[in-house]
Amino acid sequence: MELRPELRDKIERLMDKGVDLPNPLTLEFGDDVKVEQISGNGVRIYPGCRIYGGKTVISAGAVIGGEGPATIENCQIGPKAELRAGYFRMSVFLEKSGMGPGAQVRDACIVEEEAGGAHCVGLKQTILFPFVTLGSLINFCDCLMAGGTSRKNHSEVGSSYIHFNFTPDGDKTTASLLGDVPRGVMLNQPPIFLGGQGGMIGPLRLGFGNVVAAGSVLRKDVIEENKLIFGTSHPEATVDFVPRAFRRLSRIVGNNMTYLANLAALEQWYIHVRQPFFMEQELGDLVYHGVLEKLAMANEERLKRLEDMAGKLASSTGGGDRQDPDEPARRDMRANARRLREVLASDVARKAGCEQRDLFLAGLQNHRKAGAGYIETIQGLPAALSQMGTQWLERIVDAVQRALSSRMPSMDMSRD
Numbered sequence: 001m002e003l004r005p006e007l008r009d010k011i012e013r014l015m016d017k018g019v020d021l022p023n024p025l026t027l028e029f030g031d032d033v034k035v036e037q038i039s040g041n042g043v044r045i046y047p048g049c050r051i052y053g054g055k056t057v058i059s060a061g062a063v064i065g066g067e068g069p070a071t072i073e074n075c076q077i078g079p080k081a082e083l084r085a086g087y088f089r090m091s092v093f094l095e096k097s098g099m100g101p102g103a104q105v106r107d108a109c110i111v112e113e114e115a116g117g118a119h120c121v122g123l124k125q126t127i128l129f130p131f132v133t134l135g136s137l138i139n140f141c142d143c144l145m146a147g148g149t150s151r152k153n154h155s156e157v158g159s160s161y162i163h164f165n166f167t168p169d170g171d172k173t174t175a176s177l178l179g180d181v182p183r184g185v186m187l188n189q190p191p192i193f194l195g196g197q198g199g200m201i202g203p204l205r206l207g208f209g210n211v212v213a214a215g216s217v218l219r220k221d222v223i224e225e226n227k228l229i230f231g232t233s234h235p236e237a238t239v240d241f242v243p244r245a246f247r248r249l250s251r252i253v254g255n256n257m258t259y260l261a262n263l264a265a266l267e268q269w270y271i272h273v274r275q276p277f278f279m280e281q282e283l284g285d286l287v288y289h290g291v292l293e294k295l296a297m298a299n300e301e302r303l304k305r306l307e308d309m310a311g312k313l314a315s316s317t318g319g320g321d322r323q324d325p326d327e328p329a330r331r332d333m334r335a336n337a338r339r340l341r342e343v344l345a346s347d348v349a350r351k352a353g354c355e356q357r358d359l360f361l362a363g364l365q366n367h368r369k370a371g372a373g374y375i376e377t378i379q380g381l382p383a384a385l386s387q388m389g390t391q392w393l394e395r396i397v398d399a400v401q402r403a404l405s406s407r408m409p410s411m412d413m414s415r416d
Contacts, residue, residue, distance in 0.1 A: 003025065007028070007029060010029045010035060014040075017035070019038060019039075019040055019043045019044075020044040020045070022046060022047060023047035026048050027045065027050070028049075028050040028051070028052075029051050029052075030051065030052035032052070032053060032054040033051050033053065033054070037057045037283060037286060038056075039058060039062070039283060042062075042080075043058055043059075043061065044063045044064070044066075045064045045065060046066055048065060048068070048069035049064050049065040049069055049072070050069070051071075052071070052072065052074070053072070053073050053075075055075075055076070056072055056073070056074055056075055056076070057075075057286045057290065058072075058077045059077055059079045059080075059081070059287065060079050060281075060282055061080035062077045062078070062079065062080065062081045062083075063082045063084075064077075064082075065085060066084045067085045067101040068084065068101045069085060070084070070086055070087075070088065071086075071087045071088065072088050073087075073088065073089040073090065074089065075089065075290075076093070076286060076287045076290030077092075077287075078092070078093055078094040078097065078281075079095045079096070079281060080095055081094070081095065081096065081098060082097075082099075083098070083099050083103070084098065084103075085100070085103070086099060086101060086102055086104055087106075088103070089106050090106065090107040090108065091105050091110070091111070092109070092111065092287065092291050094111065095113045095114075095373075097113060097128075098117075099117050099121060100116075100117060100119040100121065101120075102119045102120035103117060103120070103122075104122045105124075107125065107297060108124070108294045108297035108298045108301060109123045109124065109125065109128075110128070110291055110294050110295070111128050112128060112129050113131075113374065113375055114131050114151055115128040115129065115130055115132040115133065116133065117138065118136040120136055124142070125175070125298060125301050126142065126143050126145075127143070127145070127298070128145055129144075129146040129184050129187075130148070131150060131151055131153075131187075131191075132145050132146070132147070132148065132154060133151075133154050133155070133156045133157070135159035135160075135196060137159050138157055138159065138160070138161045139162045139163065140157060140162075142165040142174055142176065142202060143163050143175065143178060144175070144178065144179075144259070144262065144263075145157070145179060145192065146179030146183075146189065146192075147178070147179045147184060147189050147191040147192040147208050148187075148190075154191055155178070155179070155191040156191065156193050156194070158196025158198065158214060159196045160196050161196060161199060162199040163176060163199065163200055163202060164202060165202050168241070168243075169244050169246075169312060171246075171308070171309055171312065172305045173203065173302075173305045173306055173308075173309045174201075174202030174203050174305075175203055175256060175302055176204040176205070176255075176259075177204075177255070177258060177259050177262060178194075178205075178206045179208050180262055180397075181262040181263075181266045181269070181393055181397070182265060182391075182393035182396075182397060183208065184208075185266070185269050185393070186386045186389060186390060187378050189209070190208050190209035190225075190226065191209070192206060193210070193211045195212050195214030195216060197214055197215045198216045198217060198218075198231065199217045199218070200212075200218040201219050203259065204220070205221040205223055206221070206222055207223050207225035207227075208226075209225045209226035210222055210224075210226065210227050210229055211227070211228050211229065213230045216230055216232075217233070218231050219231070221255070246309070246313065246330070249330060250326065250329050250411050253411060254411075256305075256306055257340075257404040258401060260302055260340075260404065261396070261400035261404065263298055264299075264344065264348075264396055264397070265349070265393040265397050265400075266295065267349065269393060270295070271292075272361060273361070273364065274288070277374040277377075299344055303340060303344070306340060307338055310333045310338075313330050313334050328411075329408070329410055329411040331410070332409065332411055340404055340407055343400060343403040343404050343407065344400075346403070348400055348403045349396050349399070351399075352395045352396040352398070352400070353395030353396055356391045356392035356395065359388055360388045360389040360392055363381070363382075363388065364377070364385070364389075367380065367382070367385065
C-alpha cells in the first residue's frame with residue numbers, strides 16, 4: 001500500500017526519533033499531528049491505530065493499541081500510560097494510567113496516575129483520582145471519584161455499573177461527587193467501593209470509605225463515611241408522570257454547586273502544587289495545559305446544564321402542587337442561573353485560603369526530596385502539613401459555594 005507523502009514523511013520522522021511502530025503501513029496520523037509532541041523515548045504504537053489532532057501529546061513510555069486498534073483525537077497522554085484499544089477524545093491520561101479494549105473516553109476526562117478501567121468502559125466529563133479502578137462494562141459519565149492510597153488499596157467501581165446521568169426530561173444537571181477534592185488530593189483517604197451490577201442516580205454525593213453492596217442503585221446522598229450501604233428497589237406501582245417536575249430542586253442545584261466548587265479547588269491544586277511536577281517531565285507542560293483545558297471544559301459543561309435546566313423550569317409544573325415549597329427556588333433559578341458564571345470568572349477561588357496555601361506550599365517545598373515524583377511527595381508529607389493543604393482547599397470550596405449560593409438567595413441549600 002502506497003502512503004500519501006505527508007503521512008510517509010511523518011512516520012519516517014517518528015521512527016527516526018525512536019518511536020516504535022511495529023507495522024507503520026497500517027497507521028494513520030492526521031496532517032495536524034505534531035511529531036515534536038510525541039516522545040521518542042519508549043513510545044510504542046501498535047498496528048491499526050489512528051492518531052489525530054494538533055493538541056495530541058504522547059509522552060515517554062506510553063503504549064497505544066496493545067490489545068487492538070486505538071483512535072486518539074486531541075488527547076494528552078502522560079508517561080507510561082497504556083490505552084490498549086478503543087476511542088479516546090479530548091481527554092488527559094496521566095502517568096501509568098490505562099484503559100482496556102473497547103473503551104470510549106470522550107470530552108473532558110482526566111484519568112490521574114495509576115487510575116483506569118478494564119474493557120468496555122464509557123467515560124465523559126469524568127475525573128478519576130490516582131489509583132481509582134473501574135471494572136468492565138461500565139458507563140461512568142459525569143463523575144469525580146477520589147479515595148484510596150495505592151494500587152492495592154484503591155477506590156473501585158464493580159463491573160456492569162451505571163451512573164445514571166440523563167433524566168426522562170433530557171436533563172443532565174447530574175454530576176456526582178464521590179469523595180471530595182480537599183481530602184482526596186492528599187491520597188490518604190479510605191477507598192470507596194461501588195459493588196457491581198449496580199448504579200447511582202446523579203447528582204449524588206458519597207463519603208470516603210463507603211461500601212455499596214452489589215446490585216444496589218443509590219438514589220440518595222450518603223455523606224457519612226465508612227458505611228455499608230444497601231440500596232433498595234422501588235415498590236411496584238403505576239402513577240402519573242409529571243414532566244419537568246424537578247422535585248427537590250434545592251438539592252439538585254446544591255449538589256451541582258458543590259461539584260463546581262470542588263472543580264475550582266482542583267484547578268488551584270494543579271496551578272500551585274502539580275504544575276512544577278509536570279514541568280520536570282518531557283512534554284509535561286503540554287500535558288499540564290491539557291488538564292487545565294479539561295477543567296475549563298468541565299466547568300462549562302456544568303454551567304451549561306444548569307442554564308438548560310433553568311430554561312426548562314419556565315414550563316415546569318412543580319409536580320402540580322400549588323403549595324410547592326420549591327417554587328421560590330424555581331423562580332430564582334429561572335432568573336439567576338446565568339449569574340453563576342460571574343463567580344467562576346472571578347478571583348474568589350484564587351484568593352480563598354491564601355495564608356494556608358502559602359504555608360502549605362512552603363512546607364511542601366521543604367519536604368520534597370530531590371527527584372521525587374508527585375505521588376511519593378504528597379504521600380510523604382507530615383500529617384499536619386497535609387491537613388493544612390486540605391484546609392486551604394476547603395476554604396476554596398466554602399468560598400465558591402457561598403458565592404454561588406449568593407446568586408440564589410431564596411434557595412435553601414441545606415434542605416434535602
